Amino acid sequence: MAQTRIVTLDLNFQGRPQAIASYLIRPAGGDGAVLIESGPGSTLAALEAGLAKEGLSPRDVTHVLLTHIHLDHAGAAGWLARQGAEIYVHPVGAPHMLNPDKLIASATRIYGDRMESLWGEFLPVPEDQLKVPKDAEEIVIGNLRFLPINTPGHAEHHYAYLFEDVCFSGDVGGVRIPGYQYLRIPMVPPELHIARWHESMKRLRQEKFARIAPTHFGIFDDPEWQLREVEKALDDAERWLEQTMSEDPSIPIEVARESFTEWMTEQGTEMGLSEDVIAAYQLANPPGMSADGLLRYWKKVKSAG
Numbered sequence: 001m002a003q004t005r006i007v008t009l010d011l012n013f014q015g016r017p018q019a020i021a022s023y024l025i026r027p028a029g030g031d032g033a034v035l036i037e038s039g040p041g042s043t044l045a046a047l048e049a050g051l052a053k054e055g056l057s058p059r060d061v062t063h064v065l066l067t068h069i070h071l072d073h074a075g076a077a078g079w080l081a082r083q084g085a086e087i088y089v090h091p092v093g094a095p096h097m098l099n100p101d102k103l104i105a106s107a108t109r110i111y112g113d114r115m116e117s118l119w120g121e122f123l124p125v126p127e128d129q130l131k132v133p134k135d136a137e138e139i140v141i142g143n144l145r146f147l148p149i150n151t152p153g154h155a156e157h158h159y160a161y162l163f164e165d166v167c168f169s170g171d172v173g174g175v176r177i178p179g180y181q182y183l184r185i186p187m188v189p190p191e192l193h194i195a196r197w198h199e200s201m202k203r204l205r206q207e208k209f210a211r212i213a214p215t216h217f218g219i220f221d222d223p224e225w226q227l228r229e230v231e232k233a234l235d236d237a238e239r240w241l242e243q244t245m246s247e248d249p250s251i252p253i254e255v256a257r258e259s260f261t262e263w264m265t266e267q268g269t270e271m272g273l274s275e276d277v278i279a280a281y282q283l284a285n286p287p288g289m290s291a292d293g294l295l296r297y298w299k300k301v302k303s304a305g
């Protein structure tokens with residue numbers, strides 16, 4: 001069988017390498033190109049440069065598969081649709097791709113006037129270019145086959161995609177930087193659900209793949225280690241949450257953010273990471289956001305019984 005190629009495009013987010021990836025898949029001998037993740041609107045220049053290195057222009061991108069609709073994964077999808085690509089997304093995320101107003105408004109509440117420089121423009125995807133596969137409904141593109149796997153936990157509308165021996169794990173498979181046997185999980189609001197995340201890990205364990213490719217960042221050949229680390233990190237976070245909330249049920253959010261960030265920094269230091277590497281992990285996955293997500297999960301799910 002002809003070989004397909006998978007190329008990691010480094011989107012060089014905020015001038016930092018290895019923070020956000022888009023994965024380019026080129027069918028052997030075939031036309032066109034498939035991307036897993038578009039990246040945000042702010043990194044289009046890096047995306048174009050990465051494609052150019054492969055002899056491609058954005059107009060050659062025929063299909064974009066999004067793991068979920070968060071800005072760092074899906075922000076540039078509308079722009080790629082304008083260049084002619086079809087965009088694939090989870091059914092629950094689809095309305096926000098057609099009309100991103102609510103998504104942009106809620107991100108603006110978080111990022112304020114840093115919105116533009118961080119994320120750039122988020123254009124809507126025209127309805128006739130938006131494809132909404134069901135869970136485990138095979139996506140066939142020429143001789144390429146992708147299997148979307150419903151994997152909530154990080155977000156309700158999250159797919160991991162299986163392709164040949166690779167699992168493109170989006171954010172549900174955690175965040176790692178090449179060269180370090182260390183993983184963190186992005187527990188952002190508003191949909192963080194630790195119990196569902198555990199279910200998603202069980203689901204992925206039932207599938208067969210030899211490599212795993214989180215969007216943050218790179219293709220790794222130890223998927224079992226990675227899934228186990230995600231589960232451990234979920235358990236650790238839940239313990240932190242229970243302890244923090246039992247000590248002070250009305251803990252101010254600023255204090256929780258600080259305490260969680262400190263805890264993560266200590267953990268990184270214990271693992272032998274330099275300050276620079278810890279900063280890189282924080283850029284790909286801000287710990288303050290995870291504190292927000294955890295506290296919201298506590299109020300919405302855990303204390304609701």
Ligand SMILES: [Zn+2]
Pocket residue numbers: 068070073154155171186
């Ligand atoms: Zn995300």
